[in-house]
Amino acid sequence: MSDLIREIDEELRTERVVATLTRWQPVIIGVGVAALLGVGGYNYYRKHEQQAREAAGARYQSALDLAKLAGADPAKAKIAEAALLSVAKNAPAGYKMLALLRAAALTSAAEAEAGVKDYDGLAKNAALSPLYQDVARLRAALLRLDVADLSEMRQRLEPLTAATSPFRNLAREILAIAAFKAGDFKIAGDNLEAIIIDPAADASMRARAEQLSALIRAGTLPAAAGQAAVAPAAPNVTTPPK
Numbered sequence: 001m002s003d004l005i006r007e008i009d010e011e012l013r014t015e016r017v018v019a020t021l022t023r024w025q026p027v028i029i030g031v032g033v034a035a036l037l038g039v040g041g042y043n044y045y046r047k048h049e050q051q052a053r054e055a056a057g058a059r060y061q062s063a064l065d066l067a068k069l070a071g072a073d074p075a076k077a078k079i080a081e082a083a084l085l086s087v088a089k090n091a092p093a094g095y096k097m098l099a100l101l102r103a104a105a106l107t108s109a110a111e112a113e114a115g116v117k118d119y120d121g122l123a124k125n126a127a128l129s130p131l132y133q134d135v136a137r138l139r140a141a142l143l144r145l146d147v148a149d150l151s152e153m154r155q156r157l158e159p160l161t162a163a164t165s166p167f168r169n170l171a172r173e174i175l176a177i178a179a180f181k182a183g184d185f186k187i188a189g190d191n192l193e194a195i196i197i198d199p200a201a202d203a204s205m206r207a208r209a210e211q212l213s214a215l216i217r218a219g220t221l222p223a224a225a226g227q228a229a230v231a232p233a234a235p236n237v238t239t240p241p242k
Helices: 002-070 074-090 093-110 112-123 130-144 150-161 168-182 185-197 203-218 223-229
Strands: none
Touching (some): 074 093, 093 112, 093 130, 130 150, 150 168, 168 185, 168 203, 185 203
């Protein structure tokens, strides 16, 4: 009798399971289909994004090739600039930023003040990452170095000399040069000293800072020293951020 009762109990449990599965079958199937569609959609999205990046990279490289071929030819430079701006319209964020910066570089090569205007615009462009905005600020400052007064250069560069800025030492060096040109050896010396004590400063930059700082302390800064210092290059960002 106990075996019969156990068998009936098992059958009843089985029937309840079947009934439950039957009742919830549409939901279970729906969840399964949704999961499959989610995985498939994600894979499609990844593939689409990868294809978009590859296409943008190819168009960006073609525009760079045009820029290299342009040389000093204004007409060809305009064509290359237009190609870069075209890339920036539809490219993913990384290539967009690179294309805009490279287009501004072409503009500045032809006309410095127009380049400054472009870089200043990029520095305020919220669509660019803070890193690329800072690159634009530095390049604009370098273009203004020979013509701007110290007040303007301080306004442009002092925010970039903060301890958290990745370009702080380059900004300090440019600002020190601007101070040299203005005859303000206090500001120049302070910025050079900041470079010297910063462990993140590279060896060549620290060496330049030490040499110029020594001249300031000795009070024998020849004009040639200031001119020799006007050599820092803006950061050359060539790959899009991930």
